[in-house]
Amino acid sequence: MTTGLFDILGPKMVGPSSSHTAGACRLGYVVQAIIGGTPDTARIGLHGSFAMTGEGHGTRKAIIGGLLGYRPDDVRLRDSFARADEAGLEYEFYETDLGEEAHPNSVVFEVTRDADRMTVHGCSIGGGRIRVQEIDGFPVDLKGTLPTIVVLADDVPGTVSKITGIIAERGLNLATVRVDRTGRGERALMTIETDGELPDDLFANLHDRSWVHWIRNVHRLNV
Amino acid sequence: MFTSIEEWFELSEREGISLAQAVLQRELKETGAEEAEVRNRVEEALEVMRAAVQDGLAIDEPSPSGLTGGRARRLAAGGPELLGVAFTTVLSRAIATLEVNARMGLIMATPTAGAAGVVPAVLFTLQEECCWTDEQLVDAMLVAGGVGAVIAERASIAGAGGGCQAETGSAAAMAAAAVAWLEGGSHEQVGHAIGLTLQGMLGLICDPVAGLVEIPCVYRNATAAVHAIAAAEMALAGMDFPIPVDQVIDVMGEVGTKMDVRYRETALGGLAATPAGQEIAAAAGMDRLVQLQRKGRTAGESSARIGPS
Numbered sequence: 001m002t003t004g005l006f007d008i009l010g011p012k013m014v015g016p017s018s019s020h021t022a023g024a025c026r027l028g029y030v031v032q033a034i035i036g037g038t039p040d041t042a043r044i045g046l047h048g049s050f051a052m053t054g055e056g057h058g059t060r061k062a063i064i065g066g067l068l069g070y071r072p073d074d075v076r077l078r079d080s081f082a083r084a085d086e087a088g089l090e091y092e093f094y095e096t097d098l099g100e101e102a103h104p105n106s107v108v109f110e111v112t113r114d115a116d117r118m119t120v121h122g123c124s125i126g127g128g129r130i131r132v133q134e135i136d137g138f139p140v141d142l143k144g145t146l147p148t149i150v151v152l153a154d155d156v157p158g159t160v161s162k163i164t165g166i167i168a169e170r171g172l173n174l175a176t177v178r179v180d181r182t183g184r185g186e187r188a189l190m191t192i193e194t195d196g197e198l199p200d201d202l203f204a205n206l207h208d209r210s211w212v213h214w215i216r217n218v219h220r221l222n223v
Numbered sequence: 224m225f226t227s228i229e230e231w232f233e234l235s236e237r238e239g240i241s242l243a244q245a246v247l248q249r250e251l252k253e254t255g256a257e258e259a260e261v262r263n264r265v266e267e268a269l270e271v272m273r274a275a276v277q278d279g280l281a282i283d284e285p286s287p288s289g290l291t292g293g294r295a296r297r298l299a300a301g302g303p304e305l306l307g308v309a310f311t312t313v314l315s316r317a318i319a320t321l322e323v324n325a326r327m328g329l330i331m332a333t334p335t336a337g338a339a340g341v342v343p344a345v346l347f348t349l350q351e352e353c354c355w356t357d358e359q360l361v362d363a364m365l366v367a368g369g370v371g372a373v374i375a376e377r378a379s380i381a382g383a384g385g386g387c388q389a390e391t392g393s394a395a396a397m398a399a400a401a402v403a404w405l406e407g408g409s410h411e412q413v414g415h416a417i418g419l420t421l422q423g424m425l426g427l428i429c430d431p432v433a434g435l436v437e438i439p440c441v442y443r444n445a446t447a448a449v450h451a452i453a454a455a456e457m458a459l460a461g462m463d464f465p466i467p468v469d470q471v472i473d474v475m476g477e478v479g480t481k482m483d484v485r486y487r488e489t490a491l492g493g494l495a496a497t498p499a500g501q502e503i504a505a506a507a508g509m510d511r512l513v514q515l516q517r518k519g520r521t522a523g524e525s526s527a528r529i530g531p532s
Contacts, residue, residue: 003224056507078327126383
């Protein structure tokens, strides 16, 4: 990966640490985007350095702020706990051990919103950059640097082309497409990165299709 | 961006464009952005940096940990000004940004949050001293960004990757090159400014007391800023540095990878591991961190990547 100008001149962020504060916030932000808004409840397991140095770096405040939809440069991160109480977000942190292979700055979210429930694994890999590695047991590789569509659908023929077709109609280029499924004919999780932002209502008419469980538009977050 | 300073300088000479234009050209090519968009983003970055300096100079209470806070203000108001007011201003501005950072305030990570004080302290003070326009300041930032990108490619800009030499060292090299270039330095002199900066910061460890980006970070930002100006001054006066700049950057990278993990942002060594450092950590309620890391890890374990970056 080549270094861009704004990898060096930035990110604009609330201190004190790009990986422990800005990256933590971005992870929370992506999780709330994937579940479709601020969750009702969140259980958050912190692994490694996130658990150990998190307190002094505002990691927990940053994660909660992200779940409230704040970006890494939002000074409301500072008092996100109080704002979570106001917003009715119930949260709980615990320390966890995700194993030797896990990145030192890893976190696992179990979130609920209305009837939805979701488990997301992610890590903060330095300089505010993040990686979401797993959604509900499906392996993914989501960085949040490009607008991304995340879809959980039944593994029936034509689902991918239906969705990519809608994107193509908007004249937008696809950057990456990834599909993982639990088994043939079961469920499939798609992540589609595009070169441009898509309107939130673009897939509105897909929500009532029986084969779509949910579809979410995750906006790009500049680092 | 560029993978060597040599490549960058050659492109600039071949195309007959300035170092700032070469960075801009490369950024536009790689991202597809428009020139105005990039310049606007740099201007916005400068606004955030300026606001952080102002906010930091106004802080008159301790940081949440109690380790820092109010130092920039004290220096600006009550320093003896041994080398004149500008020197003191550079120091206080560098500290100001880091004190804002420690309070979860808004900063620009240039290139990292822990080294965010250096570039603004140098560039804003030199802008006043050398009467640069705001447009020149944007160009200076482009040059600084070009230097940082090469260092990130060839070595490291993260304390966890290469110690403090990679953080404040990189920031100082960025600032020194920007000053040398804007003050009319030749490409050779800009290269010497980078080399002269890094040679003096090689081996500097990252040893944050209590694992917080405060002690010694606020002071290291101040001294790194002064270091950058010293290097630019010497380079512009015609001092050369006989080791080519890319080779100096490579040495910094090599020293970083060979640096014991205790000295790479883990708070396991250096000042953080002194009896006093551990007492401070305990008082700040951060001793648990040090104990946990000590229990779980042995010194020299190269895979450990703990701590902020």
